[in-house]
Amino acid sequence: MAKSKQVFVCQNCGAAAPKWQGQCATCGEWNTLAAEVLSTNPRKTGSAARGEDASSSLAAEAIAESPRLGTGSTELDRVLGGGLVLGSVTLIGGDPGIGKSTLMLQSAAALNTAGRVLYATGEESLKQVALRARRLGLETATARLIAETCVEEIVAAAAGLSARVLIVDSIQTMHSERVEAAPGAVSQLRECTAELVRFAKASGTAVLLVGHVTKEGQIAGPRVLEHMVDTVLYFESDTGSRYRVLRSVKNRFGAANEIGVFAMLEQGLREVTNPSAIFLSHHAEPVPGSVITVMREGTRSLLIEVQVLADEALSGNPRRVAVGIDGNRLTMLLAVAHRHGGLLLHGQDVFANVVGGVRMAETAGDLAIVMAARSSLNDSPVPNSLIAFGELGLAGEIRPVPFGEERLREAAKHGFKLAVVPEANVPKRPPEGMSVRGVTRLNQALEAF
Numbered sequence: 390m391a392k393s394k395q396v397f398v399c400q401n402c403g404a405a406a407p408k409w410q411g412q413c414a415t416c417g418e419w420n421t422l423a424a425e426v427l428s429t430n431p432r433k434t435g436s437a438a439r440g441e442d443a444s445s446s447l448a449a450e451a452i453a454e455s456p457r458l459g460t461g462s463t464e465l466d467r468v469l470g471g472g473l474v475l476g477s478v479t480l481i482g483g484d485p486g487i488g489k490s491t492l493m494l495q496s497a498a499a500l501n502t503a504g505r506v507l508y509a510t511g512e513e514s515l516k517q518v519a520l521r522a523r524r525l526g527l528e529t530a531t532a533r534l535i536a537e538t539c540v541e542e543i544v545a546a547a548a549g550l551s552a553r554v555l556i557v558d559s560i561q562t563m564h565s566e567r568v569e570a571a572p573g574a575v576s577q578l579r580e581c582t583a584e585l586v587r588f589a590k591a592s593g594t595a596v597l598l599v600g601h602v603t604k605e606g607q608i609a610g611p612r613v614l615e616h617m618v619d620t621v622l623y624f625e626s627d628t629g630s631r632y633r634v635l636r637s638v639k640n641r642f643g644a645a646n647e648i649g650v651f652a653m654l655e656q657g658l659r660e661v662t663n664p665s666a667i668f669l670s671h672h673a674e675p676v677p678g679s680v681i682t683v684m685r686e687g688t689r690s691l692l693i694e695v696q697v698l699a700d701e702a703l704s705g706n707p708r709r710v711a712v713g714i715d716g717n718r719l720t721m722l723l724a725v726a727h728r729h730g731g732l733l734l735h736g737q738d739v740f741a742n743v744v745g746g747v748r749m750a751e752t753a754g755d756l757a758i759v760m761a762a763r764s765s766l767n768d769s770p771v772p773n774s775l776i777a778f779g780e781l782g783l784a785g786e787i788r789p790v791p792f793g794e795e796r797l798r799e800a801a802k803h804g805f806k807l808a809v810v811p812e813a814n815v816p817k818r819p820p821e822g823m824s825v826r827g828v829t830r831l832n833q834a835l836e837a838f
């Protein structure tokens with residue numbers, strides 16, 4: 390008979406305790422411990438029971454290529470590191486309604502040409518999935534569907550079908566017979582994922598898991614899933630924008646931080662293969678307070694527009710508002726601009742924004758922010774054929790940033806004629822049609838145009 394053991398698992402951090410406590414000893418959260426039953430079946434099969442050596446040679450394994458399947462979308466393929474690896478487990482997180490199910494259904498239809506695909510839905514009925522497929526123009530797709538929330542049933546169905554790809558939408562709705570907890574509880578999430586990971590590794594089926602993100606931006610049921618799977622992708626979007634960015638935060642088969650860009654249209658998700666200029670506002674005439682910079686996302690360079698509005702403060706306490714930029718960084722940059730660039734910003738409300746709802750996490754945008762602030766303050770537009778990037782130090786020095794040449798090339802490709810960049814980032818041969826001005830100090834940069 391199966392032995393079972395009761396433990397108390399924190400629903401916030403996943404730590405287990407032998408008895409109930411009001412506060413989790415690991416993460417310090419209150420009232421998060423819930424009773425869960427684990428069954429502890431002893432192993433009766435496998436090489437341990439037979440006393441054999443199950444190891445294999447690294448060299449032999451290294452030669453055997455891990456085959457990859459094309460998902461029908463070059464953007465998704467790139468984020469995955471060149472296609473879906475057989476036997477891998479990928480987690481796709483994102484806010485509800487962002488388009489995870491749409492992406493999965495479209496991929497299911499495309500992947501099905503390379504072998505059988507099983508799409509297991511625990512959230513929607515078969516009718517609902519079929520309706521969406523009709524809307525996406527996929528009514529002739531031959532992928533298999535199952536509406537099921539029991540993970541053992543899904544694994545059995547996938548095994549019976551010899552599926553090459555299994556899509557589980559979503560992991561939060563799944564439950565395993567081995568755990569007596571409600572679907573979505575940490576122990577359920579962990580057991581269901583573990584079951585699917587075992588299945589993927591044993592059968593060579595590629596498994597795609599959909600996961601919802603909590604308000605705090607983490608996949609619900611903390612980060613317990615992230616380390617169990619091979620690849621973690623996040624779907625992000627600015628509210629109201631039709632663009633969706635798929636970002637790899639972990640990838641055992643490719644580069645992390647790679648992005649793929651999609652647009653959500655009436656007929657589903659369409660990939661945006663050349664996204665570098667979608668975030669620009671394309672003014673016909675140059676406007677004050679707006680400067681274009683080049684940001685790096687994974688292996689890509691994106692042109693980003695930074696806007697600053699400096700306006701006379703009506704209260705004695707001027708406001709500093711940053712959207713898409715770190716607020717502390719903005720305050721610091723304004724102080725440097727005052728001290729080393731002579732910008733008289735006290736008595737001015739300063740609003741800074743990155744166009745298109747993009748978040749600029751890089752310091753490479755510093756120079757553009759200060760240039761935009763000066764442009765707004767003096768009400769003198771920066772030429773719209775100019776780009777600027779560079780990190781600003783507290784002493785007013787301009788520091789080099791990584792991938793200078795790639796950034797310049799991307800800007801030149803989009804017709805920018807003049808670049809103001811850190812001296813150390815000036816290439817020996819500037820890109821064709823572009824003149825590059827190297828600067829070492831902030832005042833130099835502000836005089837550059």
Ligand code: TYD
Pocket residue numbers: 483484485486487488489490491492521524525653654655656657658
């Ligand atoms: P969905 O894939 O169901 O999101 P998730 O699985 O991440 O919760 O996407 C639902 C949203 O996408 C919904 O608000 C409608 C929109 N949508 C379109 O705009 N066009 C389409 O073709 C489809 C299928 C959905």
Ligand code: MG
Pocket residue numbers: 486489490491512558
């Ligand atoms: Mg969904």
